[in-house]
Amino acid sequence: GQQVMQIPQYQHVQEGEDFTTYCNSSTTLSNIQWYKQRPGGHPVFLIQLVKSGEVKKQKRLTFQFGEAKKNSSLHITATQTTDVGTYFCAGLSNYQLIWGAGTKLIIKP
Amino acid sequence: DGGITQSPKYLFRKEGQNVTLSCEQNLNHDAMYWYRQDPGQGLRLIYYSQIVNDFQKGDIAEGYSVSREKKESFPLTVTSAQKNPTAFYLCASSIGVSSFGGYEQYFGPGTRLTVT
Numbered sequence: 313g314q315q316v317m318q319i320p321q322y323q324h325v326q327e328g329e330d331f332t333t334y335c336n337s338s339t340t341l342s343n344i345q346w347y348k349q350r351p352g353g354h355p356v357f358l359i360q361l362v363k364s365g366e367v368k369k370q371k372r373l374t375f376q377f378g379e380a381k382k383n384s385s386l387h388i389t390a391t392q393t394t395d396v397g398t399y400f401c402a403g404l405s406n407y408q409l410i411w412g413a414g415t416k417l418i419i420k421p
Numbered sequence: 422d423g424g425i426t427q428s429p430k431y432l433f434r435k436e437g438q439n440v441t442l443s444c445e446q447n448l449n450h451d452a453m454y455w456y457r458q459d460p461g462q463g464l465r466l467i468y469y470s471q472i473v474n475d476f477q478k479g480d481i482a483e484g485y486s487v488s489r490e491k492k493e494s495f496p497l498t499v500t501s502a503q504k505n506p507t508a509f510y511l512c513a514s515s516i517g518v519s520s521f522g523g524y525e526q527y528f529g530p531g532t533r534l535t536v537t
Contacts, residue, residue, distance in 0.1 A: 318463075343523040354511055354528040355464070362523070400463060402519075409519045413463040 314339050316403045318412030326420050331388040333415035335401035342404040344377060344384045349414070350397040358386075358399075393419055424448065425529035427512050432534045434506075442497045442532045444512030453495035454513040454526065457481060464511065470495055471518040499534065506536045 318335045325331050335344065343362040347355040359368055361377035361384060368375045372395075374387045384403075388395055396419055401412040425446045434440045446453065455467040466479030470489040484503025489495050495514075499506045511531045515524040 321461075345523070345525060347526075354531050355513075355526075356528070357525040360523060360525060404520065404523045407520045409466075409523075411464045416461075 314405050314408060314410050316401060316410045316412045318401055318415055320415055321413065322416045322418060324418045324420050325391050327393060328390050331391050331395070331417050332385055333399050333401075333417075334383065334385045335403065335412045336383045337403050337405065337410070339382070339405045341381050341384075344401055344403045345409075346375060346384075346386055347400045347402065348397050349400065353397070355400060388417070391417065391419060395419070425512060425514055425527055427510075427529035427532050429532060430530065432532055434534070434536050436536055437501045438536075439498055439500050440506075440534065440536075442499065442510055442512075442534070444495045444497065444529060445493055446495075446512075446514045446527075446529075447493060448514055448527060449492070450514035450516055450527070451492070452515045452518045452524070453489065454515075454519075455479075455485070455487065455495070455497045456511045456513065458509045458511060458531075467497065467510075469518065471521075499536075506534060509533050 316337045345360045346358040349355045365379045366377040372389045376385045398414040398416045400414045452471045454469040456464040465481050467485050468487045470476035486498045512529040513526040515526045517524045
């Protein structure tokens with residue numbers, strides 16, 4: 313079946329270091345959405361990418377959609393404690409919204 | 422305030438009992454969803470509804486049932502047939518069905534169900 317693989321499962325960083333999570337689809341996506349779930353909370357929509365090669369920025373967050381519309385990434389520059397949580401991608405393909413398993417961002421003490 | 426409410430936040434039940442989780446939204450959204458999230462895992466779709474009196478099975482519908490009698494409400498019943506019901510259940514809504522138009526989903530705070 314259709315899958316969206318998200319890696320890594322966890323990423324431990326020192327505060328101030330960068331963080332990146334990647335999503336790769338087995339099929340071409342119409343669009344891709346990104347959500348953030350804080351510990352103990354619920355997912356909150358961050359952004360949607362639609363165009364091939366699209367890059368969008370939200371302050372320290374940079375979202376990219378691949379040229380072939382099969383992969384996407386979220387990059388956080390200079391992580392802060394408020395960035396802690398799990399980041400999910402959700403890709404739309406053949407009228408199905410397929411969720412990645414999420415990448416948990418952990419800030420080392 | 423517009424949003425989605427789920428109640429209760431924590432729910433404990435004995436094995437063999439059916440339990441109903443409530444989900445209400447005042448966003449005037451047509452589409453509503455139920456997801457299950459297990460520790461350290463992503464979201465799995467249980468059921469979704471794109472309009473009143475209509476709903477469709479998701480990837481893991483077995484052991485669950487839903488109803489959509491009102492636009493605002495989409496309750497989920499976890500039946501005794503569900504083999505591993507202990508999980509975090511999330512309700513969401515969107516203007517239209519996400520799988521048709523890529524609409525963003527708004528999530529409720531979730532219900533943690535523990536069955537012993």
